[in-house]
Amino acid sequence: MPILPPSLDDRRFDDLVEDLIARIPAHTPEWTNPRLGDPGRTLIELFAWLGDALLYRANLIPERQRLVFLKLLGMGLKPAQPARTVVSLGFTQPTELGAHTLAPHGSVKAALPFETLAEITVLPLSGEAYIKRRLNPQERADRADVLQGLARIHGIAGTPQGYETTPVFAEGRAVPGGLDVFGQSADRALWVALLAPVAPRPVDQPDVNGAVKLAMGSGGASGLPALLSVGVVPALTMPAPFEDVATPAPVPVLWELTTQGASGFATDYLTLGVQPGTDSSGGLARAGSLRLQLPGQRDIWAPPNDVGINPLAGVGDAPPRLDDPDRAARVVAWLRLRPKPGESVDSLKLAWLGINAAEVDQRTTVAARVLGVSTGAGSQSFSLPFGSVDPSSLGVQVEEPGQGYRAWTAVDDLAAVSADAGVAREARVFQLDAEAGTLLFGDGVRGRVPEREMRVRLASGRFGGGRAGNLPPGSMGELRATRIDGRAAPAITVQQPLAAEGGEDAETLALAERRIPAMLRHRDRAVTEEDYRRLSEEAPGIDVGRIEVLPRFKPADRRFNVPGVVSVMGLPAAPLQPAPNPRPDRPFIERLHAHLAARVPLATELYVIGCDYVPLGIAVAVRLRDGFARDKVLLEVREALRRLLWPLAPGGLDRKGWPLGRAVRSRELEVEVSRVDGVDELRGITLFQRNGDAWQALPSIASDGAQILALLAWQLPELLAVVAVEGDAPPKDLSALPNPFAEDNAVAVPVVPEVC
Known part of the structure; x- marks a missing residue:
C-alpha cells in the first residue's frame, strides 16, 4: 500500500x-x-x-512528520516475498508421446496462483528411483543358498555380493529426514528408471517405448535432442550450535545414461552434461532443478531385464534388476547419479529427486497493460495493477512521438541518476516503490518527463507473495502453459512432493515506522549491537524469534575478547511447546548470514550461530489446596516451569526469553511453582542434569538443599523432562511413574476367536 x-x-x-x-x-x-x-x-x-x-x-x-521521514530516507515498505517449491510434471493423458518445451510463467492450479519460473521440456516419461541396498550379515547368511544359485545362473566365480533393488522416494513422495543414497547403496550410486507410459496392450509396449525414445532423441518440434529436467532437494541437516555454516559447495557428481555396449547385452554409459545456466540447485547444494542434455535416439538404450535373455541383468556395473516384469518392460533407459571419479564423496542425503521437474513460486505475471497517459508535468506517478512486484521482472515502456514504445529503466533514487546535469535531464528512468506498486517519473532535471498525451505501459511484471502461499505438499493440481512456439500445451498434472516455503507478507506501516530510529542510527550498516539486532530482525524470508549479539566471541574456540569478531546467535520463532527448543536450520542461518554480511564493516569477521542448549530435568512435589482438580494443577505446574525456561517470548523472567548464560537456580523455580493457582505448599524440587543417556541429580550447594545449573555465556537451558507429583517429596529420578493399580503377577490371557 x-x-x-x-x-x-x-x-x-x-x-x-x-x-x-x-x-x-x-x-x-x-x-x-x-x-x-x-x-x-x-x-x-x-x-x-x-x-x-x-x-x-x-x-x-506528529505522525505525518514520521511518515515524511520515511519518504525522505527512501524507506519504502518491504514487498511481500513469494513461497517457492519444486514440483514434478507429467502428461494427464498416457497417449501423449511427444516432447513439449513449455515457456516460463505457466499457471499452476492451487489455492493461490503459482507460476513456473523457467523454460522446461516435459517428456512422456515417469521416473522411479532405486538404490542397490547392500545386504547385512544376517541377510547374507539367510540367503546363502539363493546367492549360490544366482552365481550359477549369472556365471559368477566365487561368492557373489548380493544386493536388494530398493525403491526410494516411492510414488514421488519426499523423505523429509533425507536418505543417504550413496552411503546406503552397495555401489554408491542412485539409479532412476525412465519409464514409458503403459501401452493399451502389452504387445504394443515396444512401440510405445520406441515413440518415447524418439521424443527424447529429437526433442519434439525442435529436431534437437531434448533436455531432461531433474529436480533435486537435498536433506539439509541441523547444524551444530557453533558450526561454521558457509555457502554450500557443489557436490562433484556425474550424471550418466545407459547405452548399448560392444556386445549385445553389455551396458555402457554416456556422461550427460548439465545445460549451462539451468542449474538452480548450485550443484545439488540446495533445492532446485537442472537440465541434462540427452543423446540422440540411437544412443538411448536399456539392457533386457529377463535373466533368461540377458545373463548380465543386474550384475556388476549394470543397472539394478527389477522383479516386476510389467515395469521392467517399460524401462527405456536408466539414469545414474554417482560421485565423480577421484572425488571422495561418501554420502549424499536427498529428501527428493524427480524428473520433469520445475520450480514454481507464488506470483502472477501481468503483461501489455496501459497504466495511464502522461500530462507532461514533472514528478508524475502511475500505479501498477498490483502491489508487491518483483523488481527484476518489471518492464516499463513509455510512448514517444514517432518512435512507438521505448523501454525505461528503474533506478533506486531519481536524485542520484547522474552527476552530469545533461545526462540526468535526458535519462529515461523512473523510481519504483515495489511494495505499493507505484512508478515515479522525473521532473525534467532529475530524470526525463514523459511527453504530453503519451501512454505509459507495463510491458511485463510479476506480482504476488505472502505467507498464505506456504502450502503443504499435495496442494497443487494441474499446469496450464503455452509451448515456446505459442501453441497451448496438452493437459499436464502437477505432483508436489514438498511444501512451498519462504512466503512472507508485505511490511505494514506500523513496522516501517518502527524502523525509522534504527535507520537514522545505522543507515543500513551494522556497527553497534543494536544495529546487528535490528538488521537481523529485518532479514527477508525467515521468521526470527530471538537475536543475541556476542561481540568479540569466536564460536569455534569458545573464546571471548577476539578483536574484530562478532557472533550473532539466531533462533527461529516458535510457539511455546514441550521440548525440543527451537533450533535454526541451515537455510535460516545462511539467509541471516547473507543479510548481515552485506552490511557489516569490511574488517569484521562475522559468525551466525545457533544456540548451545544444556539439558535440564526437573522433579517437583506439591501439596494442593482443597477444591482444585489434581491433574489440572499439576499440568499448570509443568507449564509454568516450561514457560519460565522457554528461550523465546513469553518465557524468561522478563517475558522475553530466558537470559543467555543465566544460571538456573532452584529457588527461582520454587517461586514460580508457588504462584500457580491451587498449589498450597511446595514440598520439594530437584534439578537433574544429563549424564550420558541417564539423568543425575545436581549437587546441593547449601545446607537447605538449593541447586544451581551453571551456564556459560553462550548457553541456554533446555527443559527436556519435568515430573510434577502430589506428595511430600519429589521423585528421585525422572522415569515414568508406575501405575499403582498394576499387579506384578498379571499375565496376558489368549483370546479364542469365535467360529461361525
Whole structure:
C-alpha cells in the first residue's frame, strides 16, 4: 500500500455541528428548536468551522512528520516475498508421446496462483528411483543358498555380493529426514528408471517405448535432442550450535545414461552434461532443478531385464534388476547419479529427486497493460495493477512521438541518476516503490518527463507473495502453459512432493515506522549491537524469534575478547511447546548470514550461530489446596516451569526469553511453582542434569538443599523432562511413574476367536 498519512482526529465540520447540537439538552434545556438560521445555531457552526481548521492543523503532526521521514530516507515498505517449491510434471493423458518445451510463467492450479519460473521440456516419461541396498550379515547368511544359485545362473566365480533393488522416494513422495543414497547403496550410486507410459496392450509396449525414445532423441518440434529436467532437494541437516555454516559447495557428481555396449547385452554409459545456466540447485547444494542434455535416439538404450535373455541383468556395473516384469518392460533407459571419479564423496542425503521437474513460486505475471497517459508535468506517478512486484521482472515502456514504445529503466533514487546535469535531464528512468506498486517519473532535471498525451505501459511484471502461499505438499493440481512456439500445451498434472516455503507478507506501516530510529542510527550498516539486532530482525524470508549479539566471541574456540569478531546467535520463532527448543536450520542461518554480511564493516569477521542448549530435568512435589482438580494443577505446574525456561517470548523472567548464560537456580523455580493457582505448599524440587543417556541429580550447594545449573555465556537451558507429583517429596529420578493399580503377577490371557 502507498504511504498515506493518517488523521489524528477524523471529525469534520458536520460531525462537530452534530456533536454540539446533541449537547444542547444537557446544558440549555430551554432551547428546544436549534433550527437553521437561529443565532445560536450560527454560533455553533462558527465554532465548528474554527474547530475543523484546528483539527486540520493537528492532523499534520506528529505522525505525518514520521511518515515524511520515511519518504525522505527512501524507506519504502518491504514487498511481500513469494513461497517457492519444486514440483514434478507429467502428461494427464498416457497417449501423449511427444516432447513439449513449455515457456516460463505457466499457471499452476492451487489455492493461490503459482507460476513456473523457467523454460522446461516435459517428456512422456515417469521416473522411479532405486538404490542397490547392500545386504547385512544376517541377510547374507539367510540367503546363502539363493546367492549360490544366482552365481550359477549369472556365471559368477566365487561368492557373489548380493544386493536388494530398493525403491526410494516411492510414488514421488519426499523423505523429509533425507536418505543417504550413496552411503546406503552397495555401489554408491542412485539409479532412476525412465519409464514409458503403459501401452493399451502389452504387445504394443515396444512401440510405445520406441515413440518415447524418439521424443527424447529429437526433442519434439525442435529436431534437437531434448533436455531432461531433474529436480533435486537435498536433506539439509541441523547444524551444530557453533558450526561454521558457509555457502554450500557443489557436490562433484556425474550424471550418466545407459547405452548399448560392444556386445549385445553389455551396458555402457554416456556422461550427460548439465545445460549451462539451468542449474538452480548450485550443484545439488540446495533445492532446485537442472537440465541434462540427452543423446540422440540411437544412443538411448536399456539392457533386457529377463535373466533368461540377458545373463548380465543386474550384475556388476549394470543397472539394478527389477522383479516386476510389467515395469521392467517399460524401462527405456536408466539414469545414474554417482560421485565423480577421484572425488571422495561418501554420502549424499536427498529428501527428493524427480524428473520433469520445475520450480514454481507464488506470483502472477501481468503483461501489455496501459497504466495511464502522461500530462507532461514533472514528478508524475502511475500505479501498477498490483502491489508487491518483483523488481527484476518489471518492464516499463513509455510512448514517444514517432518512435512507438521505448523501454525505461528503474533506478533506486531519481536524485542520484547522474552527476552530469545533461545526462540526468535526458535519462529515461523512473523510481519504483515495489511494495505499493507505484512508478515515479522525473521532473525534467532529475530524470526525463514523459511527453504530453503519451501512454505509459507495463510491458511485463510479476506480482504476488505472502505467507498464505506456504502450502503443504499435495496442494497443487494441474499446469496450464503455452509451448515456446505459442501453441497451448496438452493437459499436464502437477505432483508436489514438498511444501512451498519462504512466503512472507508485505511490511505494514506500523513496522516501517518502527524502523525509522534504527535507520537514522545505522543507515543500513551494522556497527553497534543494536544495529546487528535490528538488521537481523529485518532479514527477508525467515521468521526470527530471538537475536543475541556476542561481540568479540569466536564460536569455534569458545573464546571471548577476539578483536574484530562478532557472533550473532539466531533462533527461529516458535510457539511455546514441550521440548525440543527451537533450533535454526541451515537455510535460516545462511539467509541471516547473507543479510548481515552485506552490511557489516569490511574488517569484521562475522559468525551466525545457533544456540548451545544444556539439558535440564526437573522433579517437583506439591501439596494442593482443597477444591482444585489434581491433574489440572499439576499440568499448570509443568507449564509454568516450561514457560519460565522457554528461550523465546513469553518465557524468561522478563517475558522475553530466558537470559543467555543465566544460571538456573532452584529457588527461582520454587517461586514460580508457588504462584500457580491451587498449589498450597511446595514440598520439594530437584534439578537433574544429563549424564550420558541417564539423568543425575545436581549437587546441593547449601545446607537447605538449593541447586544451581551453571551456564556459560553462550548457553541456554533446555527443559527436556519435568515430573510434577502430589506428595511430600519429589521423585528421585525422572522415569515414568508406575501405575499403582498394576499387579506384578498379571499375565496376558489368549483370546479364542469365535467360529461361525
